Amino acid sequence: MTAPAESGGLERRFLLGGGAMLPLLAGTATAQPTPATPAHEGRSMEMTLQVNGQAHRLALDSRTTLLDALREHMGLTGSKKGCDQGQCGACTVLLDGRPVLACLTLAAGVGTRPVITIEGLHGRDGGLHPMQQAFLDQDAFQCGYCTPGQIISAVACVRQGHAGSAEEIREFMSGNLCRCAAYPQIVAAVQQAAPLVEQG
Amino acid sequence: MRPFSYDRAAGAPGDAGTTWLAGGTTLLDLMKLDVMRPERLADINGLGLAEVRLDAQGLHLGALARMAEVAGNAEVQRHFPVVAQSLALAASQQLRNMASLGGNVLQRTRCPYFRDPSHAACNKRNPGSGCGAMDGANRLQAVLGTSDACIAAYPGDFAQALVALDAEVTLRGAAGERRMRFADLHVQPGTTPERETTLRPGELITGFTVPAGPWAARSLYLKVRDRESYAFALASAAVALDLDGKVVREARIALGGVATVPWRAAEAEADLRGKVLDEASATRAAEAAFAAARTHGENAFKPELGRRTLVRALLLAKRMEA
Numbered sequence A: 001m002t003a004p005a006e007s008g009g010l011e012r013r014f015l016l017g018g019g020a021m022l023p024l025l026a027g028t029a030t031a032q033p034t035p036a037t038p039a040h041e042g043r044s045m046e047m048t049l050q051v052n053g054q055a056h057r058l059a060l061d062s063r064t065t066l067l068d069a070l071r072e073h074m075g076l077t078g079s080k081k082g083c084d085q086g087q088c089g090a091c092t093v094l095l096d097g098r099p100v101l102a103c104l105t106l107a108a109g110v111g112t113r114p115v116i117t118i119e120g121l122h123g124r125d126g127g128l129h130p131m132q133q134a135f136l137d138q139d140a141f142q143c144g145y146c147t148p149g150q151i152i153s154a155v156a157c158v159r160q161g162h163a164g165s166a167e168e169i170r171e172f173m174s175g176n177l178c179r180c181a182a183y184p185q186i187v188a189a190v191q192q193a194a195p196l197v198e199q200g
Numbered sequence B: 001m002r003p004f005s006y007d008r009a010a011g012a013p014g015d016a017g018t019t020w021l022a023g024g025t026t027l028l029d030l031m032k033l034d035v036m037r038p039e040r041l042a043d044i045n046g047l048g049l050a051e052v053r054l055d056a057q058g059l060h061l062g063a064l065a066r067m068a069e070v071a072g073n074a075e076v077q078r079h080f081p082v083v084a085q086s087l088a089l090a091a092s093q094q095l096r097n098m099a100s101l102g103g104n105v106l107q108r109t110r111c112p113y114f115r116d117p118s119h120a121a122c123n124k125r126n127p128g129s130g131c132g133a134m135d136g137a138n139r140l141q142a143v144l145g146t147s148d149a150c151i152a153a154y155p156g157d158f159a160q161a162l163v164a165l166d167a168e169v170t171l172r173g174a175a176g177e178r179r180m181r182f183a184d185l186h187v188q189p190g191t192t193p194e195r196e197t198t199l200r201p202g203e204l205i206t207g208f209t210v211p212a213g214p215w216a217a218r219s220l221y222l223k224v225r226d227r228e229s230y231a232f233a234l235a236s237a238a239v240a241l242d243l244d245g246k247v248v249r250e251a252r253i254a255l256g257g258v259a260t261v262p263w264r265a266a267e268a269e270a271d272l273r274g275k276v277l278d279e280a281s282a283t284r285a286a287e288a289a290f291a292a293a294r295t296h297g298e299n300a301f302k303p304e305l306g307r308r309t310l311v312r313a314l315l316l317a318k319r320m321e322a
C-alpha cells in the first residue's frame, strides 16, 4: 500500500508470472454492458499479485475483482463464484492470512499482500492438506461447489483458534453457505483436522 | 459495473466526486447492482487510521480499524462489551475481516427496492419516484423515524453502540478537522431520503471516540434475527446501565433493525431513571420506546419484537457483573 497505483497504459499484456502463459482477456467476465457511461472508460491497470507463493503480473480493468482475476486471468478456478455479492462465501480466499471474500475485493487494491487459494493448500508431503483429507473422510460435501471456500475458512478457523467447540466452529464458518446442507459433516471435518493444523 | 478510475488516496479532503473505498463490502456490492455509480475511487486503506486504544477518556477507534479486530479485542470486550458485541454479531468472519468501522456506519439500507434499480420507485435511490416498500415487501423495514417518503431501515449494528454511549466522530475535510456527536451523523429521511448523513462532500471519517462512563462496563448488544448467525437484525438493542443497587441511575439505550437511523430511545431512558429495574419497569420503558411506531403491514410484528428485545436486554444487563 505505498506507491499510487498506475492507471494509464491501455495496452494489452500477457500474464508473465507463475509459469503459466495465458492470454489476458479484455474486461472482466462480469462487466455489465453499460449504457449511459460516464465520460471515461474503465482504466487498465498494471499490477503484480502474489498468489500461492507466485508473482502474477497482470494488466486488468480497474473493475476486476480478485475473484475474476483469479478465475479469468490466472486460471485458478478453484475459488467459486456463488453470488458475486458477498453473501455465500464460495469465493473465500486468505488475504494476509485472513479469510476474505474475493468477489468484493478489487484486484487493484490487493497490492503486495499474499493471497492463498484452495490451489495453494497442501500437506507437509505435498499431498492433500489435512483439512482437505478431513472433508473427504467426513463426507463434508455433496455437489462440492461451496467446498473450496469452506476449506479455506476452516483452515483459518483452526489457525486462529476458533475450533474449540462445534458452536464456535459454526459461528466462525457462518459466512460459508452450503446449499446441500452438509453443515454437520463440515463441523465434523473441522474437528477431525483441528489437531493436525498449526495454530497461529 | 460501470467504469471508474482507481487511485490510492493521499489523504483527505478528497475533491467532490471522489468516493472513498475502504473494505468495499458495501460499495462494490452496490456498484455491481448499479445502485452506486462512482466515477473515481480513492482507496483509503493505506492511510493508517487503524488505532484501537483505551485511555482514561475512553475508547479511541480509527475509521480503518477492521470490525474483526475490534470485536476480538479483549480490552474492548471487557470495558465496552456493547461495542465488541455489536461488531461480533454483525455479518460474517470474512466480511468483518474486510470491513472498516468508518464504512460500517455508512453502510446503506438493505431495502429490496433500494438495492434493485429495476424497481422504478425508490425515493432514496431516485428522488421523487415514490416508495415501493410502503405497500410492498416491507417485512424488514422500519417502524420508527419513517416518513411518507421512505421507510427503509438502517441495517447496521455498531452504530447503535456508538449512539447509546454518546460517541463522537472525527471528520477531516476541506475546512480541516471537526468533531461532532455521532448521533448527529445520520439524518431521518423526512422529505429527502436520499440525504442520509451530515457528511460534507469529500469529507473523511477519521475515527470515533467512545467516552468512558460508569455505564460502559455494564453494557450489551442483543440482536434478534431470522437465523442465529450471519443475518441483519430484525430488532436489536444496545443498552448500558449505571445502577445503584437495583435502582437505575442512568440507562443508555439504542435500537436497531426497527428504525430509519441508529435510534436513541430517549423516552425509555427517561422512564427508567430513578426506578427499580425489573420486568415491569423495563416493559413500561419499552412501551415508551415504541409509542410512536408506525407499521406498514408485513412489519407489523416489529414493535412487539422490539419491545421484547429491549426488555430482555435490560434484564440481562442488570444481571451482568460489572
Ligand SMILES: Cc1cc2nc3c(=O)[nH]c(=O)nc-3n(C[C@H](O)[C@H](O)[C@H](O)COP(=O)(O)OP(=O)(O)OC[C@H]3O[C@@H](n4cnc5c(N)ncnc54)[C@H](O)[C@@H]3O)c2cc1C
Binding pocket: A085, A086, A087, B019, B020, B021, B022, B023, B024, B025, B026, B027, B028, B029, B044, B063, B064, B089, B090, B091, B092, B095, B098, B099, B100, B101, B102, B103, B104, B105, B106, B107, B155, B156, B157, B158, B203, B204, B205, B206, B230, B231, B232, B233
Ligand atoms: C452479506 C452481508 C451481510 C452483512 N451483515 C451485516 C450485519 O449483520 N450487520 C452489520 O452491521 N453490517 C452487515 N453488513 C454490512 C457490512 O458490515 C458493511 O458493508 C461494512 O461494514 C462496510 O464497511 P467497508 O469498510 O467495507 O465500507 P465500504 O464499502 O468501503 O464503504 C461504504 C461507504 O462508506 C464510504 N466510506 C468508507 N470509509 C469512509 C470513511 N472513512 N470516511 C468517509 N466515507 C467512507 C464509502 O465511500 C462508501 O460509500 C453485511 C454486508 C454483507 C455484504
Ligand code: FES
Binding pocket: A080, A081, A082, A083, A084, A085, A086, A087, A088, A089, A090, A091, A092, A101, A102, A103, A104
Ligand atoms: S461469490 Fe463471493 S460471497 Fe458469494
Ligand code: FES
Binding pocket: A140, A141, A142, A143, A144, A145, A146, A147, A177, A178, A179, A180, A181, A182
Ligand atoms: S456441497 Fe453443495 S453447496 Fe455445499
